Amino acid sequence: MKPDLSVKIGKLKLKNPVMVASGTFGYAEEFSSLMDLKKLGAIVTKTITLKPRKGNPPPRTVETAAGMLNAIGLENPGIKVFIKDKLPFLKKIGVPIIVSISADNDSEFVELAKILNKTNGVSAIELNLSCPNLGTSRMVSQLDKATYRVVRAVRAATKLTLITKLTPNVTDIGLIARAATAADTDAISLVNTFLAMAVDKDSRRPKLANVTGGLSGPAIKPIALRMVWEVSRTVYVPVIGMGGIMNTEDAMEFIVAGATAVAVGTGSFVNPSASIEIVDGIKRYLQAQKIKDIEDLIGSIKC
Ligand SMILES: Cc1cc2nc3c(=O)[nH]c(=O)nc-3n(C[C@H](O)[C@H](O)[C@H](O)COP(=O)(O)O)c2cc1C
Numbered sequence: 001m002k003p004d005l006s007v008k009i010g011k012l013k014l015k016n017p018v019m020v021a022s023g024t025f026g027y028a029e030e031f032s033s034l035m036d037l038k039k040l041g042a043i044v045t046k047t048i049t050l051k052p053r054k055g056n057p058p059p060r061t062v063e064t065a066a067g068m069l070n071a072i073g074l075e076n077p078g079i080k081v082f083i084k085d086k087l088p089f090l091k092k093i094g095v096p097i098i099v100s101i102s103a104d105n106d107s108e109f110v111e112l113a114k115i116l117n118k119t120n121g122v123s124a125i126e127l128n129l130s131c132p133n134l135g136t137s138r139m140v141s142q143l144d145k146a147t148y149r150v151v152r153a154v155r156a157a158t159k160l161t162l163i164t165k166l167t168p169n170v171t172d173i174g175l176i177a178r179a180a181t182a183a184d185t186d187a188i189s190l191v192n193t194f195l196a197m198a199v200d201k202d203s204r205r206p207k208l209a210n211v212t213g214g215l216s217g218p219a220i221k222p223i224a225l226r227m228v229w230e231v232s233r234t235v236y237v238p239v240i241g242m243g244g245i246m247n248t249e250d251a252m253e254f255i256v257a258g259a260t261a262v263a264v265g266t267g268s269f270v271n272p273s274a275s276i277e278i279v280d281g282i283k284r285y286l287q288a289q290k291i292k293d294i295e296d297l298i299g300s301i302k303c
Contacts, residue, residue, distance in 0.1 A: 003286035004293045007260050009238050010161030010186030014041040018279045021242050021265030022100040027086040035273040037093045047100040047128045050108050052078035062198050062207040067217030071210035091121035100126040110157045117158040125160050130167035130192035141166045144179035151183035165189040173227045174234040181235045189240040191224045217266040218244040225257050232258025248281025258299040
């Protein structure tokens with residue numbers, strides 16, 4: 001039996017539900033000698049901004065128990081260089097390319113969306129409303145009204161499938177997810193990293209130059225699962241789940257909890273081909289369980 005692994009996210013049809021998370025897979029080229037990129041359900045690019053950004057000073061990453069902290073600060077070459085130098089390689093892979101974008105204000109978000117809307121080879125936009133490392137007092141997705149406003153403005157500027165990526169650093173994730181869907185996002189992606197820090201007791205300094213950073217990896221998985229479960233019961237659009245997915249078992253847990261698709265982030269640092277192994281693992285699991293269609297598992301949790 002060949003199980004059907006395909007899922008729909010807005011207008012996008014993915015041949016399987018496994019993608020790579022923004023910022024953890026570069027622009028894919030670095031991984032091309034290590035794995036068959038064509039096997040992925042989709043690739044989400046590192047977040048792009050209108051102008052190039054240098055990011056934060058080093059050290060920008062630190063390993064923690066069961067995870068890592070990062071404070072990269074959205075280093076990227078800017079949209080022009082991305083389209084000229086990075087997109088041609090991505091286009092050739094033959095899987096949907098989801099371009100993650102961030103901006104300092106609504107009009108920059110709209111400008112980016114308009115550019116991508118007319119760029120050949122872009123399948124969808126992921127609005128990163130959740131970067132914790134930009135030195136601003138609040139992230140857009142910590143506020144329901146701001147989330148609504150940005151999503152609404154971008155929605156009007158593009159026909160591309162629109163995914164909104166939320167921060168978990170809120171007390172009511174359902175409220176923010178409902179604001180994004182009220183503004184017509186096609187899907188919700190969560191979670192981005194948790195605000196955290198690491199301290200060197202001898203130097204009495206923070207281990208990150210940025211002082212705080214975002215925690216990712218297995219340490220956050222149970223909280224991410226709870227948020228994916230909660231949001232998928234609250235909104236009618238697909239949820240893309242991530243947070244500590246290292247192997248097939250983790251991915252299946254997110255799908256059963258309510259995720260239509262999953263993304264591998266920190267897992268790719270530990271094992272660059274983790275995402276591809278998860279695609280094969282899900283296929284084998286469905287075959288062993290005699291489940292014909294992955295859709296039968298999405299949100300199948302009994303509680
Ligand atoms: C080094 C690093 C860089 C990241 N950069 C981005 C980014 O540019 N844009 C974004 O939306 N998320 C970024 N993230 C967050 C991941 O996409 C993901 O949401 C988060 O790490 C949780 O998944 P994980 O536990 O599987 O890593 C980054 C994460 C890491 C570890």
